[in-house]
């Protein structure tokens with residue numbers, strides 16, 4: 001911009017010097033130096049020289065000015081932030097992400113939160129922390145919903161069980177739908193570790209291997225929370241996860257998904273996924289650079305929780321049994337993995353490799369600037385700032401990051417966005433979109449987080465009736481405890497007391 005301005009100013013200046021009115025100046029100079037010294041071309045050359053010097057100075061001032069702004073020095077405004085050219089596309093701002101469980105989807109949601117936050121887009125936020133999961137999504141679960149497309153929502157990405165007609169009431173017609181899948185065996189490991197105490201089918205098994213050997217022995221389809229134990233992807237897409245497998249049925253589900261979702265990412269190829277996503281939605285590189293959020297600690301730490309970590313080891317035979325048990329998910333995974341690689345064929349393998357390398361370099365650069373110890377994940381209880389401390393649940397430890405100290409404000413704000421956990425980020429966006437409703441609520445929420453981090457909680461389905469969300473009609477300590485949610489938004493209850501009641505009430509669903 002300033003280059004164009006300078007060029008214009010320079011041209012006008014020269015032009016005016018050499019045109020007739022400024023000829024006066026030329027004559028004046030001639031007069032001052034007394035008499036006819038040298039030929040006319042020499043004078044013209046002198047004036048030209050002056051003009052260039054003047055323009056140069058002007059340019060210098062502007063350059064210096066832009067150097068003074070602190071924003072220009074932040075790593076987030078370096079040219080690397082944009083990444084390789086996207087062509088002439090316009091960034092998509094109507095986005096629906098189906099956040100499947102245990103698939104690295106929290107990291108994707110963080111990107112959507114960041115992008116929407118930076119561009120002041122409106123989110124279709126849940127009343128609590130998830131959009132009615134595990135019940136099929138209903139538009140009225142969206143905070144501020146006022147009837148079909150009465151309000152323009154830009155981004156929807158919290159946990160839900162997909163239900164297209166209801167989603168279409170909320171999101172505009174030109175919405176870009178995408179989601180992410182993961183190998184069902186890896187997904188089962190993660191799900192078992194995370195929902196061991198929550199899903200009755202898992203609770204009864206000593207280890208995942210034992211479960212895999214004879215899933216039917218442990219599994220009762222009527223028990224609530226057992227959807228975590230069978231075809232969880234298929235369930236999240238809104239399909240019947242207890243149906244008997246047939247290719248015909250699987251293909252119907254696949255077609256339904258293909259009709260709606262323009263891109264299905266694969267969490268085993270996360271970086272390639274981010275490049276395809278970035279080109280599909282026309283977003284800058286920085287928008288898809290992330291630090292892994294909500295990762296579970298692999299080895300036990302010996303600290304705090306007395307329980308043993310669940311036994312996840314599997315024989316090859318047991319892996320195969322898990323694929324059969326999760327036949328719909330295995331079918332989906334193979335189908336969309338194939339499509340994914342076909343997309344990369346179209347994109348070009350060398351081009352993909354180049355962009356993935358840039359993405360990884362950028363991630364390292366940002367980690368070096370933003371994170372303490374270059375981004376080594378730390379246990380939650382070591383993170384002093386509760387605004388960036390991840391939520392803990394069940395038997396596994398969820399890791400987080402510490403922020404580098406001494407950052408300038410612009411950089412710090414961008415860094416915090418990248419590591420702010422899901423729950424806290426939802427609260428931040430909520431208070432941005434509904435400023436009037438906050439205040440007292442914010443106070444309650446920070447108390448709630450501290451309570452939650454201190455204790456062990458189990459998961460409970462969304463309330464049938466009664467229990468209102470935080471900041472709803474309920475006030476006081478009771479709501480504070482009963483309203484506590486897991487990182488993915490499901491209700492959490494204290495282990496020692498309320499669990500009994502939860503079981504009595506909701507054995508069957």
Ligand SMILES: *[C@@H]1O[C@H](CO)[C@@H](O)[C@H](O)[C@H]1NC(C)=O
Nearest residue numbers: 207209210311312313314315
């Ligand atoms: C873990 O599970 C595997 C497979 O079921 C079993 O062979 C192994 O003995 C178990 N390990 C422990 C420490 O229980």
Ligand SMILES: *[C@@H]1O[C@H](CO)[C@@H](O)[C@H](O)[C@H]1NC(C)=O
Nearest residue numbers: 221240241242243244245246
């Ligand atoms: C699956 O098949 C079995 C026997 O083939 C049948 O008893 C059962 O009802 C079927 N389940 C469903 C959900 O259709």
Ligand SMILES: *[C@@H]1O[C@H](CO)[C@@H](O)[C@H](O)[C@H]1NC(C)=O
Nearest residue numbers: 183333334335337338341342
């Ligand atoms: C996914 O696709 C890649 C590339 O074609 C292939 O190597 C891999 O085996 C596939 N995985 C599955 C589970 O089909």
Ligand SMILES: *[C@@H]1O[C@H](CO)[C@@H](O)[C@H](O)[C@H]1NC(C)=O
Nearest residue numbers: 070071407408409410412413
């Ligand atoms: C940076 O933020 C702090 C507090 O958040 C504020 O006191 C300070 O004035 C800010 N500095 C600049 C240069 O904006």
Ligand SMILES: *[C@@H]1O[C@H](CO)[C@@H](O)[C@H](O)[C@H]1NC(C)=O
Nearest residue numbers: 454455456494495496497498
């Ligand atoms: C449940 O545990 C908390 C702390 O872990 C304790 O303060 C509370 O008294 C316990 N409640 C019951 C009924 O045991």
